[in-house]
Each structure stands twice: as structure tokens, then as C-alpha cells.
Amino acid sequence: MEISPILISLRTASVATFFTFIFGIFAAKLVLDIKSERIKAILDTIFTIPLVLPPTVIGFLLLLVFGVKRPIGRFLLEFMGIRIVFSWQATVLAAFVIAFPLMYRTAMGAFEQIDENLIMAARTLGMSESSIFFRIMLPLASPGILGGAILSFARSLGEFGATAMIAGNIENKTRTLPLAIYSEVAAGNMKQASYYVAVVLAISFIVILLMNYFGRKPIVKDK
Template sequence: MVDWSPFFISMKTASLSIVITFFLGLIIAWGIVKLKNDSLKIILDGIFTLPLVLPPTVVGFFLLYLIGVKGPIGSFFIEFFAIKIAFSWPATVIAAVVMSFPLMYRSARGAFEQVDPNLLDAGRTLGMSEWKIFWKVLFANALPGIISGGILAYARGLGEFGASLMIAGNIAGRTRTLPMAVYSDVAAGNMGNAIDYVLIIVFIAFIAIFIMDFISIRKEKQWRY
């Protein structure tokens, strides 16, 4: 019989992580685009993109070093708030955010850089604030690329395994997500359950891509006409 707890844990993790990643990616991408110092821009871009090219276990190692029981952040939360982050459900969210962030950030940055700067200047001449220019002009014109970034980030958060295993573990009913459930059942020889989990992951990913692509295509058609 299929244990549905990995499904609910994965959905909670992916849903919260995409909200955090979406807005964090937008704000940081906007800041990098506006940055005038090219050297600093290259350095920061490298830092923000690094989780995309590093092995997930290496990213998980760094996260464990930071938020583990003896890590600077982990020990701070334990000492002052009596909260243990590592090997808890919030750790799965942190891993998903860190691993999916580069996809959202790079997609948003690429979409922002394709927007005609004259549109932004026109907004400034009309007396619009920078915040209003961001939402009314930059965000609106970059929306298809931003949606694509959201698709990739959501799918990456849903399928996160390596970093989550390092900092959240594979605790049944607490931190075992769908990818970990697949791994656990394959290791235990329960191929039937593993196939069920795989089908669930594929179905969720396909629905997410279909919905977001549908929104993106409708938005592009509205702009054409």
C-alpha cells in the first residue's frame, strides 16, 4: 500500500519553496540588472548561480555546515530559540529554495535584460517610482520568461534529493519527500511502490508545466493583439 505522506510533504515543500524562490529570484535579478559595477556583477552572479553547477551533495554539505547542530546558524537557533533546523521539515524547504533559486534567478535576469530600456526611461519621465516601474513595466514585459523560470524552479524544488538528504535526512512522515520515497523503496526492493511514486512525480510536473505554459502562451497572444 502506498504511503501518501511523501506526497503531502513534497507538495508542502515545493509550494512554500517556489513562493520564496519566486520573489527572492525576482528581487535579486532586478538588483543585479541595475548594478553598474561589472566586476561585482560577475562575482555576485557566480555566487547566485553556483548551486546550479555544484553537485547537490556538495551544496548539502555547505548547508549542513551552516545550519547543522554545530553550525553557526544552526547553533544560534538552538541556543536562542530552541529550534533545531537540520533534519526537520524546514530543512527540506531550505534545500529546495537553494537548489531551485539559480533557475528562477537566471530566467528572471535574462527576461529583464530583454526588456527595452527605453520603456523604463519612459516610465521615469512620467514620474513613476522605481517600484512602480518594476511591476508595471519591467515585470509585465518580462512575464513569459519569469513564468518559465517559475516552471523550472518549481520542478527543481519538487525533485530535489541530494541536498535534502544531506540536511533533512530521510525520515518517514517528517522529511521523506517523493524522490526520497522512490530511493527508499527501490533500495528495499519495493518496485511497485517506487513506480507509483514516480508516476505521481511525473503527473505533478506535467500538470505544473501545462498550466504555466498555458498562462505564458495566453499572455503572449494578448500582447500581440
């Protein structure tokens, strides 16, 4: 069994999860702090819409933005020497966009479950908003946030449609596990495909176990 699709998938999912973790928490906090319900609804829709769109549509939109003949893609290529399309970075970008809504929605839900009285008490005691966020909100929401990060990793690992559109199916470069399974089935190599399927099932099983563990085990315990 060729191991490169496994390594590419794990590397892609790890990097994509790192960015979804940071930007997902930031986006959730941003939406929570907005007072206008109309603006909040618009942002929430924008951040969530990749969750319901077909991955191929996401891939098509990414091609429109980062294609070498498009303004952003041309700028990145000519002035920064970065070519997104058909590169390993494209696999990370696709996985990030697809997994981001899961992290965002999970973080949002975790923040919304925090007792508002604790936050109000902290403000009464003179704590700054940044201190409240890092010392109260994040620790209390950490089980849900970690569960969201693990779920985002699993979704990044299984991303197929958007990756195929913007990154292609280049062996030893952009061929992730889902693309490897598709390629082997298309070539009639069912035995090889079954090995990759077994790997995906094993990783997914472990990921779900970890998500259940961290989702039920608070990091901050009452004294």
C-alpha cells in the same frame, strides 16, 4: 501507497517556490541595477553556482552552516528554539537553494528582454523607479517570471541530494517523493516505487504544460 511523501513533497515545493519567486526576482533586479561589471559578475556567479554544483555538495555546505554544532545552527537552536537539520524546514531550505538559480536566471532573462526605451520613456515622464518596476517591468516580464516559478516548483519537487544530506530520510517528516522512491527501491519494493514514479511523472508533465502555456501567453496584451 503511502501518501505522506506526496503531501510532504507538494508542501515543500510550494513553500520553497514561494521564497524562490520573491528572492529570485529581487536578486535579478539587484544585479541589473548594479553599475559595476565586476560586482555584477561576482554576484551573478554566487547566485548561479548552486545550479552547477552537485546537490550533495550543496547539502554538505548547508550542514556546515546550519549544523547544531556550527555558530548559526547553535544560535538558532539556543536562542530561537529552531533546529534546521533533520526537520521539515530543512527540506524547504534544500529545495530553495537548489531551485533558486532557475528562478533567478529566468527572471534575469525576462527583465533583459524588456525594451529599454519603455523604461527611459517612463523616467522621462517622471515615474519613480519603484513604479517603473511594478507597473512596467513586472507586467512585461511576467510570462518568463511565471515560467521560472513553475520550473522552480518542478525542481523543488525533484530535489534529492541536498535534502538527503540536511533533512535526512525520516518517514512522515522529511521523506519526500525522491527519497521515498530511493527507499522503496533499496528495500526491493519495486511496485511501490513505480507508483511514486508515476506520481512524479504525472506532476512533471502537468508542470511542463503549464510552463509552456504561461511562457507563450502574455499577461499584458497590447490594446
